[in-house]
Amino acid sequence: MTRFRCAIHIVPRRGILDPQGKAVADALHSLGFGAVGDVRVGRYVVVDTDAASADAARASVTAMCEKLLANPVTEDFEIASVEQA
Amino acid sequence: MTRFRCAIHIVPRRGILDPQGKAVADALHSLGFGAVGDVRVGRYVVVDTDAASADAARASVTAMCEKLLANPVTEDFEIASVEQA
Amino acid sequence: MSTPTSATGSTVVSRPGDPVITPALVAEHGITEFEYERLVNMLGRTPTFTEIGVVSALWSEHCSYKHSRPMLKTLPTKAPWVLQGPGENAGVISVGDGWAVAFKIESHNHPSAVEPYQGAATGVGGILRDVFTMGARPIALLNSLRFGPLTSSRVRWLFAGVVKGIGDYGNCVGVPTVGGEVVFDPSYEGNPLVNAMCVGLMREDELIRAVASGVGNPIMAVGARTGRDGIHGASFASEDLSESSEAKRPMVQVGDPFTEKLLLEASLELIRSGFIVAIQDMGAAGLTSSSAEMAERGDVGVTIDVTKVPVREQGMTPYEILLSESQERMLVVAKLGHEDDVRAILAKWDLEAAVIGEVIAEPVYRVTEGSTVVAEFPGSRLVTECPQYVLEPKESETLKSARGKDPLAVKPLDEERDHSWTLEKLLSSPTIASKRWVWQQYDSTVRTSTVRGPGSDAAVVRLRGTDKAIALCIDGNGRHVALSPRNGGRAAVCEAARNVACSGARPMAITNNLNFGNPKKPEVYFQLSEAIAGMGEACTVLETPVTGGNVSLYNENPQGAIHPTPTIGMVGLVESMAHVTPSAFQQVGDDIVLLGE
Amino acid sequence: MKAGIVRFPGSNCDEDAYHAVADVLGQEAVYLWHKDHDLQGVDLVILPGGFSYGDYLRAGAIARFSPIMQEVVQHAKRGGLVLGICNGFQIACEAGLLPGALLRNDTLRFVSAPVSLRVESIATAFTSQYHLGQVVSIPVAHGDGRYTADGDTLARLEGEGHVVFRYVTGEGEATTSANPNGSLRNIAGIVSAEGNVLGMMPHPERALETALGSTDGLPLFRSILESMLGGVPA
Numbered sequence A, B: 001m002t003r004f005r006c007a008i009h010i011v012p013r014r015g016i017l018d019p020q021g022k023a024v025a026d027a028l029h030s031l032g033f034g035a036v037g038d039v040r041v042g043r044y045v046v047v048d049t050d051a052a053s054a055d056a057a058r059a060s061v062t063a064m065c066e067k068l069l070a071n072p073v074t075e076d077f078e079i080a081s082v083e084q085a
Numbered sequence C: 001m002s003t004p005t006s007a008t009g010s011t012v013v014s015r016p017g018d019p020v021i022t023p024a025l026v027a028e029h030g031i032t033e034f035e036y037e038r039l040v041n042m043l044g045r046t047p048t049f050t051e052i053g054v055v056s057a058l059w060s061e062h063c064s065y066k067h068s069r070p071m072l073k074t075l076p077t078k079a080p081w082v083l084q085g086p087g088e089n090a091g092v093i094s095v096g097d098g099w100a101v102a103f104k105i106e107s108h109n110h111p112s113a114v115e116p117y118q119g120a121a122t123g124v125g126g127i128l129r130d131v132f133t134m135g136a137r138p139i140a141l142l143n144s145l146r147f148g149p150l151t152s153s154r155v156r157w158l159f160a161g162v163v164k165g166i167g168d169y170g171n172c173v174g175v176p177t178v179g180g181e182v183v184f185d186p187s188y189e190g191n192p193l194v195n196a197m198c199v200g201l202m203r204e205d206e207l208i209r210a211v212a213s214g215v216g217n218p219i220m221a222v223g224a225r226t227g228r229d230g231i232h233g234a235s236f237a238s239e240d241l242s243e244s245s246e247a248k249r250p251m252v253q254v255g256d257p258f259t260e261k262l263l264l265e266a267s268l269e270l271i272r273s274g275f276i277v278a279i280q281d282m283g284a285a286g287l288t289s290s291s292a293e294m295a296e297r298g299d300v301g302v303t304i305d306v307t308k309v310p311v312r313e314q315g316m317t318p319y320e321i322l323l324s325e326s327q328e329r330m331l332v333v334a335k336l337g338h339e340d341d342v343r344a345i346l347a348k349w350d351l352e353a354a355v356i357g358e359v360i361a362e363p364v365y366r367v368t369e370g371s372t373v374v375a376e377f378p379g380s381r382l383v384t385e386c387p388q389y390v391l392e393p394k395e396s397e398t399l400k401s402a403r404g405k406d407p408l409a410v411k412p413l414d415e416e417r418d419h420s421w422t423l424e425k426l427l428s429s430p431t432i433a434s435k436r437w438v439w440q441q442y443d444s445t446v447r448t449s450t451v452r453g454p455g456s457d458a459a460v461v462r463l464r465g466t467d468k469a470i471a472l473c474i475d476g477n478g479r480h481v482a483l484s485p486r487n488g489g490r491a492a493v494c495e496a497a498r499n500v501a502c503s504g505a506r507p508m509a510i511t512n513n514l515n516f517g518n519p520k521k522p523e524v525y526f527q528l529s530e531a532i533a534g535m536g537e538a539c540t541v542l543e544t545p546v547t548g549g550n551v552s553l554y555n556e557n558p559q560g561a562i563h564p565t566p567t568i569g570m571v572g573l574v575e576s577m578a579h580v581t582p583s584a585f586q587q588v589g590d591d592i593v594l595l596g597e
Numbered sequence D: 001m002k003a004g005i006v007r008f009p010g011s012n013c014d015e016d017a018y019h020a021v022a023d024v025l026g027q028e029a030v031y032l033w034h035k036d037h038d039l040q041g042v043d044l045v046i047l048p049g050g051f052s053y054g055d056y057l058r059a060g061a062i063a064r065f066s067p068i069m070q071e072v073v074q075h076a077k078r079g080g081l082v083l084g085i086c087n088g089f090q091i092a093c094e095a096g097l098l099p100g101a102l103l104r105n106d107t108l109r110f111v112s113a114p115v116s117l118r119v120e121s122i123a124t125a126f127t128s129q130y131h132l133g134q135v136v137s138i139p140v141a142h143g144d145g146r147y148t149a150d151g152d153t154l155a156r157l158e159g160e161g162h163v164v165f166r167y168v169t170g171e172g173e174a175t176t177s178a179n180p181n182g183s184l185r186n187i188a189g190i191v192s193a194e195g196n197v198l199g200m201m202p203h204p205e206r207a208l209e210t211a212l213g214s215t216d217g218l219p220l221f222r223s224i225l226e227s228m229l230g231g232v233p234a
């Protein structure tokens, strides 16, 4: 078994209001970052897990996302990276 | 000017209590993901911004993190990617 | 490695890697030369680094009240209904029929200035623990806040963060925030004040005190694990805020209200189980102060092995473990033989409990790392021998002359002739304007007992199962105290009493938080002694004894000190629900009467 | 009637729900421990408000996996009544007992206030004692109450009369300013397709006694009683 560090992005699904993203964009504008367009705010989850291989770790983390980490009604997830820890 | 999509990871600083990460780790264990070790939960922010170059976009997003996006007392941030949008 | 022999007999070992004790290191710990000498005399040898840490915490202003205790002793503290006065985690009064109310106020000014959200949240967490460690179930929270003018973006950040921190913590634990006050004034710009008050309800016979007893009884650490958070919070709270406090900022404490809620339920269950003899919050200066204070109150010795303390991080030193201010932890003295019963109750609530030491007959306070003694003090002298200072008060000439001025000599503005202009100006001042933006973020109705919540003179919370209720309020007026400390001190108590009385209650007792500047300055010392005297006078006349409180000094920065701000938290008893009186106009056609002079 | 109130770690309106059933309604109430599998033969399951598991990750996300929830889901499948209040509504959605999800309030702030609700359906076991279109005052206290569902789900909820409560002004209009959290179509409460599971963000158990300012929650509990007794609503 090897320990893998898996990084996950969970983002509000397109079309769903993201008040946090909007608030951040507004705040950036008023701080003088006028070139900022859209901002989206999601979750970044880092899971350390033991697995036989990187593929096995990825499969296991995908299952975690489907079961618990992401809400299928409102969120999309993506496994950003799987690296040996 | 080109539009860049910049992805940012913001995580609770090491050593700082991360009650959310702990709750998720406990939940994953009881769901049968026994191989899970540490879990950290942070934020994933995607900022679209206009800039002259990727480097300029990165510099600007770094400034946003320092000024607003990350809490300097409790969080660390990392610019995960800067890509032409 | 040195091996000095202690006055208490053991060989106390300085750990490899510990810094050498130098005058600079001692000073950095906020220990004066005079205090250091006293310490060396007490020990009969040079202290170890670990011991310096312990003393810096216990002899800090925050834990020792070294500049205020002589004055606090003058306050009235007794009445037939007072079951527990100052000196415990919280004061307790009887409200009849076997019911008692525990209450206490606490400040988190310095932490909130650095990290408003977590600073305020952990302040609420601490005051909740002070109340439920008495055996009472928290039933209400209040808070008193002071900020600089909202025109500053930093102030707005502090204000929003503090309010959210208070709300998120109390809301999650499920204790309604029923009242409070917010004042904006330039004197608080660099030093915001965040005072939180908690009120709890219990049966009189469930009262438990934090007094260690029973030689051989195990000492247990309960709740969250210990990390490197907030090391030196207590001494940090006892110095002026400066640029360098940013740099030397202790690793900030993060609150976990979810764990707090579990700890609350587990602690009340433990207290009712009969398996423990004492319980205390590991608050400021964490394990050190909780264990030393419990031992001192019980007049027994304790020994603690830091390697038994459940930690969150690897490689923590005894110094770090002793001084950590990780939140949501308790120290428990269990009855010998009931360790597993204690563990079972904690496990039911998904929490941990570990035996970390024991009550001993030998009158020493001893800390070991495995079998090596790393700190040892002659028992209660560690607490009782903290020096106390009585200084020479002197009123500031500026304030004295300000008081002499005739307010009527100030020329009115032209606009003031238009009363509606004046009224609009007054009503739109943030200090006077509605605080709905604040209290809408606080769950004020959970526990279905809030009869009058935010928006009334005093909050009224019914005591379910009886026809009674309690009225609660928190009041203070820094500008008044600045101009006339004694009168201001009296007035704060009187205002609280009026608010409570108007709600249909008889004022019963107060808790108070003394927020002042640096007491070593004669002008500040003057304000402190006068304000306390004024408070005492009012409490005596109104028969509302002081059952506890908290002192927050050194609220200063290079721009100066805050207004001297005692805040009074008052509890009143409504004998019958029929007495509850609203503070709003009720009906068209009702007469309006002005009472008083 | 026998009601079971589930206690999750972090539940904090469990005692209020118990008080409502036992002391105000005078019915039998029991607590159901999250680690148990025993529903103790209750007729009604109440998923109370609070912050189960700290609401960490997402409100209700972790609680839905509690052992007791398996039994609650079975109970609902058998047609048993389930009332999810606030956090209980969030848990019911996460567990799939109700469609949609509850997201962070659009103001990004917790909101604690009395709100006006319009009763949109009285053809449920929970609302038979109200009048259709009645405007009632019941407190809300939540940070994550923005009801969201996809277009099809919304259309079905509306079309089949499963929207039970809507945030409105005192005059009964479903305006944006009357909406405390940005819920789609001002939705405050919905029932399942079978009508036996009600989820709502406002707290009816906090509106049962005059001393607390409103008794508008009483008809809700009386409706439940009525349906248990098999009576036809008057």
Ligand SMILES: Nc1ncnc2c1ncn2[C@@H]1O[C@H](COP(=O)(O)OP(=O)(O)O)[C@@H](O)[C@H]1O
Residues within 6 Å of the ligand: C142, C143, C144, C145, C177, C178, C179, C180, C181, C182, C431, C432, C433, C434, C435, C438, C439, C442, C453, C454, C455, C456, C457, C458
């Ligand atoms: N920080 C606060 N927390 C809770 N309630 C508050 C807070 N600040 C003000 N309130 C409530 O708002 C109401 C008005 O407060 P305030 O404007 O200070 O007026 P006053 O002290 O003159 O009654 C009071 O009922 C008080 O309980």
